[in-house]
Amino acid sequence: MTLALGATTQDSYAAALALLQDRPLVVLTGAGVSTDSGIPDYRSPGSPARQPMTYQQFISGPQERQRYWARSHLGWRRMGSAVPNAGHRVLTRIDPELLITQNVDGLHEQASPELAGSGRLVTLHGRVADVICLSCRTVSPRRDLQERMEAFNAGWAEAHADVESRPDGDVALEETQDFVVPDCEICGGILKPDVVFFGENVPKDRVARCMEAVDALAGEGVLLVAGSSLAVMSGYRFVRRAAKAGIPVVIVNRGATRGDGEAAYKLEVGTSEFLTTLAQRRASGSGRA
Numbered sequence: 001m002t003l004a005l006g007a008t009t010q011d012s013y014a015a016a017l018a019l020l021q022d023r024p025l026v027v028l029t030g031a032g033v034s035t036d037s038g039i040p041d042y043r044s045p046g047s048p049a050r051q052p053m054t055y056q057q058f059i060s061g062p063q064e065r066q067r068y069w070a071r072s073h074l075g076w077r078r079m080g081s082a083v084p085n086a087g088h089r090v091l092t093r094i095d096p097e098l099l100i101t102q103n104v105d106g107l108h109e110q111a112s113p114e115l116a117g118s119g120r121l122v123t124l125h126g127r128v129a130d131v132i133c134l135s136c137r138t139v140s141p142r143r144d145l146q147e148r149m150e151a152f153n154a155g156w157a158e159a160h161a162d163v164e165s166r167p168d169g170d171v172a173l174e175e176t177q178d179f180v181v182p183d184c185e186i187c188g189g190i191l192k193p194d195v196v197f198f199g200e201n202v203p204k205d206r207v208a209r210c211m212e213a214v215d216a217l218a219g220e221g222v223l224l225v226a227g228s229s230l231a232v233m234s235g236y237r238f239v240r241r242a243a244k245a246g247i248p249v250v251i252v253n254r255g256a257t258r259g260d261g262e263a264a265y266k267l268e269v270g271t272s273e274f275l276t277t278l279a280q281r282r283a284s285g286s287g288r289a
């Protein structure tokens, strides 16, 4: 990094903190906040390109679902061992009006049960911890399905222990035709992770809740985006909504984002470090008790 850029970043950093320290906030987080928990961010600079399975592929036939669940079966074992990092842990102290996450890893919920319990956490794309039946719509815990997959595919995970991890609980695995996929125990229907796939829409009530919180920032609030490149419209639309209403947007992300042009401040720093500093500032800020 050049000295000139370093100086600019220092100024922006201080100004962004000053803006954020005692105003109502809506915080939108993405994969970048979970990288410090060991969950890789496939959109960050230098990451290999990747094509996640679309909803249309998932429902297109049994081979695609076999491919999905075999990979997910391995990925789950790794994601299951991830724990919240400092960035997740300080969110309760930052005390946003609403925390919106694009992440499906459940780490915000683990770190901030207070926010989740008071309805101030929206998992925009769902959670990999839940499974839904596409026929009877019953939602069940993923860990139960994991046990059934272990039972149906004894020794399978051990035989594929050295494949590469991917951010949403997926792995770089190609040979999946011998994997046995369990069906819904109630109706025999197709089981799908209760997460929003590419090609699928975020449930309307979830979007409405987020839009309402962004709109309520008008006048004094700020939208803070942490660790997202805003590549998908499901998150970017909140930035557009805020910018149109004259609500300042601060983006903290390593690498370019789709919202850079709409941001009052764009900081290329680590999210854990920034959120920790912000939490300290808000705890000692003049405007807050």
Ligand SMILES: [Zn+2]
Binding pocket: 133, 134, 135, 136, 137, 138, 184, 185, 186, 187, 188, 189
């Ligand atoms: Zn069912």
